[in-house]
Amino acid sequence: MIDGVRLAVTLFTVAPLPAGRVDRASAAVAIRLAPAVGAALGAVLGGVLVGLDAGGVPRLPAAVAVVAAGALLTRGLHLDGLADTADGLGAYRSREQALAIMRRPDVGPFGVAALVLTLLAQAASVAALPARGWAAALAGVVAATAAGRAAATWACRRGVPAARPDGLGALVAGAARPAAQAAGTAAVALLAVPAVPGRPWQGPVAVLAALAVALLLHRHVVRRLGGITGDVLGAAVEVTTTLTYLGLLVGG
Secondary structure (H helix, E strand, O other): OHHHHHHHHHHHOOOOOOOOOOOHHHHHHHHHOHHHHHHHHHHHHHHHHHHHHHOOOOHHHHHHHHHHHHHHHOOOHHHHHHHHHHHHHHOOOOHHHHHHHHHOOOOOHHHHHHHHHHHHHHHHHHHOOOOOOOHHHHHHHHHHHHHHHHHHHHHOEOOOOEOOOOOHHHHHOOOEOHHHHHHHHHHHHHHOHHHOOOOOOHHHHHHHHHHHHHHHHHHHHHHHHOOEOHHHHHHHHHHHHHHHHHHHHOOO
8 A cells, every 4th residue: 555655646746755666556556546646736736826826927827837837746747648649549550550659759740739739728727717716726726637637547447458568557457446436536526516616516517527528538549559558548637637627617
């Protein structure tokens, strides 16, 4: 459990914890703890937004700073996974060729487009969060960040294989337990309740809808690649985070 907690924190953030054992058992614990780590990271990012708002920084630059801080505090790991996954899928090659493309260190046109559009959507969404008071904006950032990590947990549900025999995907594929997935999702949905003032149902619906879309995309990826990789998990994180933000703004 201790090694799993360390791995969860170091995998999803830049927190400098001492390295522990990295095996399938610790990785299984880490992936189940992903939503909790996401909520903690979201609290930090939400604090950045609230602090900049209090300091009189215009909302759009503040939102860009929040998105940039998120990239820095995760080493850009999930963004890299999004870019690699977009390049692999966008090439419309065979499974083996797609996986080879995803392993390349460069970023192709599909990856660049995915990164630019995702970062723009996230920054614009954070900028559009409620500007009065701090509770709703903070809850929105926390919920979206945690929902992204919950998507990684669902991507590791039972029955989903790894696309490669090595790497992060091989460690966590099929490692998430249904009870942990349900509990994590319920907790994230509750965190989203204050995110939309006057409509307490919209936050949880946004979280659940984002996860549902992410699962559909995940099914497509698994069909194309034959399983999951670490890059696929990163893509799930960023796509679900973005969709949750957008869901919080519907009707606003």
